[in-house]
Amino acid sequence: MSNANHSEFLIRSSCLCSSIKFEIDVDLSKPPALISLCHCSNCKKFTGSVFQTTLTFLGTSLEFTSPPTTLKSYVDRNQASKNPLTRQFCLTCGSSLFCIDAKGEVESYLGLVDSVLIRESNTTDADDDVADGETNRTKWKEVGLEGLGRPWLEFYAKDRVKWCEGVQGSVKAPTKPGLEGNPPFESRVRPEGWH
Numbered sequence: 001m002s003n004a005n006h007s008e009f010l011i012r013s014s015c016l017c018s019s020i021k022f023e024i025d026v027d028l029s030k031p032p033a034l035i036s037l038c039h040c041s042n043c044k045k046f047t048g049s050v051f052q053t054t055l056t057f058l059g060t061s062l063e064f065t066s067p068p069t070t071l072k073s074y075v076d077r078n079q080a081s082k083n084p085l086t087r088q089f090c091l092t093c094g095s096s097l098f099c100i101d102a103k104g105e106v107e108s109y110l111g112l113v114d115s116v117l118i119r120e121s122n123t124t125d126a127d128d129d130v131a132d133g134e135t136n137r138t139k140w141k142e143v144g145l146e147g148l149g150r151p152w153l154e155f156y157a158k159d160r161v162k163w164c165e166g167v168q169g170s171v172k173a174p175t176k177p178g179l180e181g182n183p184p185f186e187s188r189v190r191p192e193g194w195h
């Protein structure tokens with residue numbers, strides 16, 4: 001896998017019943033792009049797991065590949081961070097899909113991912129796949145979920161279940177950035193050499 005010099009990805013995801021399919025075009029070197037875990041009690045409830053595995057990006061990076069007619073929203077006003085969040089899920093299968101905050105940041109979940117493509121601009125390798133509608137100067141290469149790299153930041157590590165070690169080497173913030181002396185927002189950027 002050779003994603004060390006690449007930070008632009010096209011991620012294709014869907015819910016369990018495939019009623020909702022979407023694409024995320026994200027550059028992991030630019031905030032608010034972030035791959036993280038959250039151990040807070042509300043993320044546990046929303047995902048039904050003991051932590052949430054999250055990709056954060058701007059809402060403008062998201063495109064539905066068909067009208068999301070089964071998308072339902074729940075406004076979560078009881079966040080530990082005091083920031084209300086709109087949590088969205090599929091009405092048909094119940095998959096957790098998105099979490100949207102007041103600044104327009106969107107989170108989706110790594111467990112929904114079907115395909116991860118790396119953008120390889122100006123490559124001369126004619127054997128690479130070319131996505132529909134792209135010029136022949138932009139090539140895409142499937143790298144799978146692991147191609148995105150590991151989560152590098154964990155929120156609400158104070159609420160992590162004891163038998164879960166978390167991700168080796170990640171920054172483990174007790175709560176959220178900016179709260180209780182946690183690293184500020186800028187430090188969400190993927191550390192150099194992290195994969």
Ligand SMILES: [Zn+2]
Binds near residue numbers: 070092
């Ligand atoms: Zn569904």
Ligand SMILES: [Zn+2]
Binds near residue numbers: 040041044052
């Ligand atoms: Zn959370």
